[in-house]
Amino acid sequence: MNMNISGNVKEVDVEELTECPECDSEHIVRDYKRGEVTCRNCGLVVDDQVIDQGPEWRAFDSEQNERRARGGAPMSVMVHDKGLSTDIGWGGRDINGNNVPTKNRAQVYRMRKWQNRTRASNSADRNLAQALNELNRLASKIGLHRQVREEAAMLYRRAVQDNLVRGRSVEGVAAAALYGACRRCEVPRTLTEITEASRASKKEVGRTYRYISRELKLNLQPASPSVYIIRFCRELELPGDVENTAISILNQAIAAELTSGRGPTGVAAAAIYIASVVHDQRKTQKTIADTVGVTEVTIRNRYKELAKNLDIVVYL
């Protein structure tokens, strides 16, 4: 009766879904509080209008309906006070929708001003507010979904708590937190991509990232090249069999210990290159190098090593 569902009804039956339609991984996460179904692997938001299947009140007349109606945004670590503070609106109208008399306007203005000021009362809060702002800006620019943003916000909060921010720029720490969040969520983003969106330099972000990673004991292993293969194959519009071959090449490389100490993107790029040649879907070294963000030389060095040590019987 009062199910008011606006928004698109998706073709996919999200209730039954176990695999991501985009990357086929099984890291599907349902969050009914937010009404979102997302893939932890590739970041795809499968559906964002999910109906909570839990018990719900019913209203039998309009009076009950009004009384029981609830509103308000969910609590979020992405806002410095977790989104639970009060906002004083700008409309110049009171709660009943009447105009605020002119003689009271100045008072409302002052109240709004002080509400906003006292909300971020100390410098730590102001810092946090600014950082979360920056975090959101970066995440939007790179196109990261909420899961990663919240993870980044959590990391930043922990960094603040442990006094790791002092003496470092907000931009730098924010970018580092976001990078760490990407790593933790296994959303493959390179440090370069993040620093390009940020005002902070790659050097600073890298240094800060190592620092907070060490201090917060994040224990992050180097990113696995496989997540990069999945992502970059898609960007290069290479079919699934190429991707599978690339991953199997990669697994052989890992078994032969050809990956340790090497940059994961370089290894991924080389595996993709070989796979693309094997399947007669050849991409030039340059194309792959540009998408992956390494140079042709690195691809060459890596794939020479791979070809030599894995006796791949492919003549190019």
Place this chain on the structure above:
DNA sequence: AAGACGAAAGTGGTTGA
């Protein structure tokens, strides 16, 4: 002409004395 190749020099960061 584009792509692949490889040598050589340079970069930024780590490690160990």
Place this chain on the structure above:
DNA sequence: TCAACAACTTTCGTCTT
């Protein structure tokens, strides 16, 4: 603090398709 070092990049001349 400094030198050695590994991985990676930039640049450039040459070979191959």
